[in-house]
Structures are given as structure tokens and as C-alpha cells.
Amino acid sequence: MPSTHWSPDSSSRSSAPSTSPLPWTIEPTTTTFTSTNTTLDPAEAAAAAASAFINDVLDKIPLPRWVIYSIFAVGGLLILICCLCICIKCGCRKKKKQRQKKDDKVKLIDMDGKSAAALVQSDVMDADYGSTNQEKRGKMLYSLEYKTVQSELIVGIKKADGLKAMDLGGSSDPYVKVYILPDKTKTCETKVFRHTLQPIFNEHFIFQISKSTLLNSTAVMQVFDFNRFHKHNIIGELRLQLCNVDWNHVIEEWRDLAEPAKFEEENLGEICFSMRYVPSAGKLTVVILEARNLKSMDVGGSSDPYVKVQLALDKRKWKKKKTCIKKKTLNPYYNESFVFDVSFDQIQRVNLVISVWDHDAVTRNDAIGKIFLGCDAAGNQLRHWADMLSNPRRPVAQWHSLLSSQQINSSLTLKKKIPLASKLPL
Numbered sequence: 001m002p003s004t005h006w007s008p009d010s011s012s013r014s015s016a017p018s019t020s021p022l023p024w025t026i027e028p029t030t031t032t033f034t035s036t037n038t039t040l041d042p043a044e045a046a047a048a049a050a051s052a053f054i055n056d057v058l059d060k061i062p063l064p065r066w067v068i069y070s071i072f073a074v075g076g077l078l079i080l081i082c083c084l085c086i087c088i089k090c091g092c093r094k095k096k097k098q099r100q101k102k103d104d105k106v107k108l109i110d111m112d113g114k115s116a117a118a119l120v121q122s123d124v125m126d127a128d129y130g131s132t133n134q135e136k137r138g139k140m141l142y143s144l145e146y147k148t149v150q151s152e153l154i155v156g157i158k159k160a161d162g163l164k165a166m167d168l169g170g171s172s173d174p175y176v177k178v179y180i181l182p183d184k185t186k187t188c189e190t191k192v193f194r195h196t197l198q199p200i201f202n203e204h205f206i207f208q209i210s211k212s213t214l215l216n217s218t219a220v221m222q223v224f225d226f227n228r229f230h231k232h233n234i235i236g237e238l239r240l241q242l243c244n245v246d247w248n249h250v251i252e253e254w255r256d257l258a259e260p261a262k263f264e265e266e267n268l269g270e271i272c273f274s275m276r277y278v279p280s281a282g283k284l285t286v287v288i289l290e291a292r293n294l295k296s297m298d299v300g301g302s303s304d305p306y307v308k309v310q311l312a313l314d315k316r317k318w319k320k321k322k323t324c325i326k327k328k329t330l331n332p333y334y335n336e337s338f339v340f341d342v343s344f345d346q347i348q349r350v351n352l353v354i355s356v357w358d359h360d361a362v363t364r365n366d367a368i369g370k371i372f373l374g375c376d377a378a379g380n381q382l383r384h385w386a387d388m389l390s391n392p393r394r395p396v397a398q399w400h401s402l403l404s405s406q407q408i409n410s411s412l413t414l415k416k417k418i419p420l421a422s423k424l425p426l
Helices: 042-060 065-110 116-130 379-390 405-412
Strands: 139-147 152-161 174-181 187-189 200-208 218-225 233-241 251-256 270-278 283-292 305-313 316-322 333-341 350-358 366-374 396-401
Touching: 139 218, 139 233, 152 174, 152 218, 174 200, 174 379, 187 379, 270 350, 270 366, 270 379, 283 305, 283 350, 305 333, 350 405, 366 379, 366 405, 379 396
Parallel strands: none
Antiparallel strands: 139 152, 139 251, 152 200, 174 187, 174 218, 218 233, 270 283, 270 396, 283 333, 305 316, 305 350, 350 366
């Protein structure tokens, strides 16, 4: 059967049905997609995962992306600058060492033709004075004056500079201890300066000494680093032979601190105790905690130590208590508390005397060492007392080095006789 087709040139359409497609009918086309299985490289997969993780993290930060990128850029720049500084510093050190080696070689060449003894002597002098291994301890400005009429030696501790740093923070807590040898009947201390290597003391100490004794004596000025809970470390010292001093005028000069002597100081030990004062209740509480490195008093190289706690009011013996005896030890532990009734008016006139004794059942008990605190004290003892008064109702603990009984007795000069109760100051 013939089929009817439509052409653009035809002007009429056939009404008869036809199986051929209509002119407005789009014949379906079949599109074939060929799927290709692409396998990502492991490195690319890891990079894609890391990128996705970073994007997730950045999305959680409540800041615009440009702010985050700026922070990262600044941080990277700072790290780069630090690395450059470290590299430059290392390079400068290396060049300095090379320059020093070259200078040493030049010196050796200049010494050519001289004896070997000259070379050895030069090295010895450099080791003593010019070597970098010599430890610098700082210097101190002091003054000396002797008044013949009063038989008084006035030792002035002015200031110090460039002290050796003893603390981890690169600083120290310096104070100065002054005494006269060989008698050493009096030991004076300056106040403690916190966190400084250039303290200004401006303190003067007077020693009663005759002119004949003065010419055979040595003035010792020791600079210590204060530590409340450990042994005070010595930074350096000055030892002045007083026979070599021109006493016609006042001496004032700077001098470098030397390494401390290790043979003259007698170690009597240390004691740790705390004090607390409650003004409203008028209660002074002293807790004897422990002692260490006490001087051995027995034949077997040990001691039987106990501690005596004594109060002196207006330089008169007032109240006293003592701890139990610890047998055969140089490091006793007590932790015993003593409470004294001391009014607020009396606390200004009270001195606390702490003494360590060696108990003996047969002979007389021997004093190992003493320490006293109060408004009449000086140095670390006065500071501990002031810390207690400035922190009411709070215990303040500190270690103290024991001094000889002779030193404490000459400094405190207690009156042995106790006045009648009616004449006691209230």
C-alpha cells in the first residue's frame, strides 16, 4: 500500500492514516553511555581525604576564611623568623670560635723564637684572669671606718652589681652577712632583696673592737642567695685583712667577689619551724617541724637533740617550752606545736629564741646552736618575724641556719633576773 509523505512543498495533508511518523514527532534516539572504571592513586586519595578533613575543620571555625588564612600566614612568618634568628646566632658563634682559634694561632706565631717557659707562663696567666672558665660572681661596693675614741669599726654595705644568678628565672634574692674573724662574736645581716642582681643595701654595722685587736683581724662580707625552704647558697665573699687598711680616712671602694672559703665556717646545722600570730586572740603559735645536718656531739658521731622554745619580753626571760628528745640522730623530725599568750602590745617587745640541745643523762646538756627572732633581730630572722606579723592567722615556715650560743647571747644580751609580777610591763 502506497504511503503518503509530507514535504515542505506540499500544500495539503492527507487525511488517511499512515504508519509513517508525523512531521512533529521526534524519533527516539538511543544514547549509549560507556562507563569507565577509573582507579585513583593512593597518594591522590589520601590528599583528597586530607583536603576534605581540613575543609571540615575550617568550616567549624566561626571566622571568615580570609581571617583564618591570615592567622596561618602570620604564624608561619613568625616561625620562619625564629628559625632565621637561630641560624644566624649559631653562625655567629661558629665565626667567633674560628676567630678565636685564628687569634690564638697568631699569638703563637708572634711568640716564635721565645722560650717554652714564656709560652707556658702566658697560658697560666690567661687561665687565671682571661679564661672564660673563670666564674664571675659580681662585685660589691663597701666602706670601712674606724673610730679610735669609741673603739668602733663601722662596716658599710653599699650595693652590689652583676651578681651571679642562682635562681631558675635568671635572678637571685641577695643579702649580705658580715662578721669579724678570728673572734666572730657578732654576725650581722642586711635585709633581703627579691629578684635582683643589682641590690642597693645602704646599711652600716658597728663592731666594738680595740685598735690592737683590729690589726690582727679580718673582715668577712659574704653575699648569699636567700631561699625560704632550702639552704641559702653563697654567691661570693670578700675577705679584708684589716692590718693593710689605711685608717686615716674612710675607705669606700668596689671589689670583685671571690670564691668562698671552705674551711672557716662551722656548720652547726639548720632548723625549720613555723610561726603564726592571731592578734584578736593574742596567741602566738610556734611549730617546730624538723632539723637537719646537726653537729654531732656524742662520741659515736651522733646526738640526742631536743629543741627549747623561749620567749623574752623586754630582754628578760619570760616563758619557755621544749620538745621531746630524739635519740641518736642528726636529722630529727618533731612536728610539735607550742602556743603562747602574747598580747598585741607585747608582740612588739617580744623576742623568740629557738635553741637546739644535745641531751645527756650523765653530764650537762650541751647547746648545739641557737637562733632568735623578733624586732631586735636582723637579716633573715627579722624578715621571718615581719612576714608573720604581716600575715596574721597564717603560719609562715622557714629554714634557719643555727648560730653559736656565744653569738646569740652577745647579740640579744638577755637579763637573767625576772622582775616581780607587779613590775612586769603589760
